[in-house]
Amino acid sequence: MNSSSLPQRSIVRKKKKPARKRKKRGFFRTVFRVFMFCLILLIVAGGWLYLAPSAQNTRYLIADTLITTQHRYMAKYIIGEDELKNRVSEYTERFQEMGDEVDTHVIEPEPVVPEDKPLVEIEKVNGSGYAGYVMIVNDPKKVRLGVPNKIGSGEKVSSMVARTGAIAGVNGGGFADPNWKGNGFKPIGLVVSQGKLYYNGLGGKKSTQIVGLDKEGKMIAGNYTLDELSKLGVQEAVTFQPRIIVNGKGQIKNAAEGWGIAPRTAMGQRADGALIFVVIDGRQPGYSIGANLYDVQQIMLKQGAVIAANLDGGSSTVLVKDNEILNKPSSQYGERYLPTAFLVFENPEQADIKNIWEGLDPSKIDAGKKRTR
Helix, strand or coil, rough: CCHHHHHHHHHHHHHHHHHHHHHHHHHHHHHHHHEEEEEEEHHHHHHHHCCCCCHHHHHHHHHHHHHHCCCCCHHHHHHHHHHHHHHHHHHHHHHHHHHHCCCCCCCCCCCCCCCCCEEEEEEEECCCCCCEEEEEEHHHHHHEEEEECCCCEEEEEHHHHHHHHCCCCCCCCCCCCCHHHHCCCCCEEEECCCEEEECCCCCCCEEEEEEECCCCCCCCEEEEEEEHHHHEEEEEECCCHHHHHHHCCCCCCCHHHHCCCEEEEEEEECCCCCEEEEEEECCEEEEEEEECHHHHHHHHCCCCCEEEEEEEEECHEEEEEECCCCCCCCCCCCCCCCCEEEEEEECCHHHCCCCCCCCCCCHHHCCCCCCCC
């Protein structure tokens, strides 16, 4: 019994070894084939992206999206350095044109919040590749422009809301942001709060594109001089662009003109005076990649906006309600320090918003200086 069984076990072992080798060879063959398939697919896709005329819109979409990030320089690898410069120049000129048409919209003389509606209404909004929020402020006179309370540093919107007693807040205008590590204290252009010019960074420029409100709560957006803003009685305003809706008409024809995909913030107004804030998250695959300006424009039109303009977006995009951040800011460091925010108050006359830039020379403010906490 024992002598006959030993050779049988030996034979069985010899049969298993070749099977294992075949399995290993088969596994490596499969991995190699998958690798080669992916490599060929990458080469074909790359060839199509860089060489095919039909891929032009895709190339520009990728480039425009990169332009909105801290990696703008990478866009030259998609469309070339000269084309990158041309693209940025074209957008600058186009944005300027979008702010030139005279705005003739009017709102109800005394916007009143209906008894069955709260001052602030918030709803989620979703689209192809993006998710975010729409905030309606039913009384535009309840909005003030918040600014930081500490020299040398911007302030988080959530902090502004908590400190001033606001019930809601959205990020406002842009700021000097060297290497995307700015301290948030040096705004770009103008800052107007409670009817007073808090900051003038125009330098030699005579006009700037602003987004703001006048004494009656009417939204003002477009290209204006300081004298024009004064005559219009502008109360709250920041510099930013482009204006995307004027006199009820969208200014962006299609998605190809939408300036890439990114987190977005925008402000608009309905004919009844209610303000519309659109906040779109981005740069978060699986949740929200972001939206282009055409997407934002269409959301605004659907909400009934007769005027609307872009605000600072990207990693600055944030919406705060009742001391809670509702959206998901894209910055890896969390909510950013900013120079301005549109804040909503139940009793705006009680808001204590001091001019932190009073007596400072804009040209001497260090935008990249480390914050002191």
